[in-house]
Amino acid sequence: MGLAIFDLDNTLLAGDSDYLWGQFLVEQGAVNSEDYERTNQAFYRQYQEGTLNIYEFLAFQLALLEQHSLRQLENWRSQYLEEKIRPIILPQAQELLASHRSQGHRLLIITATNRFITGPIAEILGVDDLIATEPEIRGGRYTGQVSGVPSYREGKVTRLKAWLKEQALTLGTSWFYSDSHNDIPLLEQVTHPIAVDPDEMLNAHARTNGWTVISLREKTS
Template sequence: MSLAIFDLDNTLLSCDSDHAWGEFLVEQGAVDGEAYRRANDQYLRDYRAGELDIMAYLSMALKPLAEHSEEQLNAWHQQFMACKIEPHVLPRGEELLAWHRQRGDFLLIVTATNRFITGPIASRLGVDDLIAIEAERENGRYTGRVEGVPSYREGKVTRVRQWLEQNPTLTLDDAWFYSDSINDRYLLEEVATPVAVDPDEELEKLARERGWRVLSLRTPSA
């Protein structure tokens, strides 16, 4: 059994689920609309430029989880899945997951989006496990703080290696990793088979230099 690792946003999905959740909260009136939207858009630009201050972003992004009940959050998430996520599930991404599943590979999503947002998405995609940013909880409620190492940039490598300690039958020596973002170069450099999926400009340049495979999941199947 080999390990097949997937980024989520703009890889298996044709959107950024973290940014989409922020937009959804604005639409629900759950946050200060215009100010939140401006900040959410700026953080997305920073991410794409490889300049995101992850802790500053998480301070904003996790705050709404602490301000609303779990019942309300879960009700919103069901709506979010239907209107913001399902239309962006890439059929070719599902085909790729199915191909690895048929090979008997272990399917792992590693994302810089928090588990509240991505847990149901990972379940929808039928993967075996998920590494995501962990939102701290106390007494059954979110605190608005992050727990542990954020799975972002080098943090993805740290979190995957921690996960491998608990899953010693799997290794990066024969692993695949699929991602669209230059932010994931650190984990791409660690695996046996790095694949740039509909990559941003910087990742495409790096992939060409390194001889990595470049794949599109957004074009129709041949």
Template sequence: MTLAIFDLDNTLIAGDSDHAWGQFLADKGIVNAEEYEKANDQFYQDYLSGKLDMTRYLEFSLAPLAAHPMTSLLQWREQFVNERIKPLMLNKAEALVRSHREQGHYILIITATNRFVTEPIAELLGVDHLIATDPEIIDNRYTGAISGIPSFKEGKVTRLNNWLKEQQYSLEGSYFYSDSHNDLPLLEIVDTPVAVDADEKLTSHAMQNNWKIISLR
């Protein structure tokens, strides 16, 4: 089975779903807008520069999930997807996913963004499987902690390798599409790494290594 693996944010959609969710919470008054926006923007800049403290970020980003009941969260998430995510969907990205599916490939998204935010987006894109950072749930309530290893940087490789062992799949013939230098650990181990609307650092690395460079915008 050939795997076609995709990053999500700024790769398959024209924006960052994690940052957009934080902005949505602030805009709706669910969190303290001024304080939350400032921190959310700073964490996003840290991510872009490769300096993100993932532990601190997850404490920040999962706190609103722990503060509210599941019924409210699911209602807000549906509104978020309709208002903020659907406008970010890319025709070329959907066509690329469809092309891989027509070739009989298994479609996998692997993202550092948490599963609560990304699961409905993966469903919209019609992928076979999603690997995301998993927030801990006890008694149908988020705790603010995570379950397992965050799928970020080297953690993406660990999570993918664990899944490959469970499914008895391999990376033979595999593709991985990403926009971010944070994904270099995973890009380095697939057969066909592809830089998609990539940041400066990834673009430079891709050019030096003769990787394919594309745009889905």
């Protein structure tokens, strides 16, 4: 059985769910709009440049989870999914997922974005297995802290290896689809690394190493 692994943001989605969650919170008046938007944009630029300190970003992003009840957060999330996420699910991404399913491959989404945001997105996409950054919960409330290793850059490799051990699986026949140079450490682990609408750094790396480069955004005739 093959294992097909997918990044989420800007791979299966035509946008970044982390960044869009921040935009949504600004629109809802849940945060100070000017300060939050400026900081959110700065972290997103750092991510694109490969200079992001994931723990600094998570301290910023997960703080809001601590400040509100789970009921309020879930109400916001439901609205966010309808307004921000469903419109950016790529039809060709859904077709790609369906193609791997039809071949009997196990599907896994691995993302740096936290599980509170991405758990329901994986459900919408029909993918049961998800590795995401885990926000800590105590006494039924989020603490604003991260639990365990964030699934970012080399952390994705660490988390995937732990998951494979738990599932008694290997990367014998495996695919990983990603848009970002931040995922090169994991792309190098699989038998079929595939760059999807890649950023400039990943595009150059993929072509130098003979990796497959595809688009899930270009219209097909």
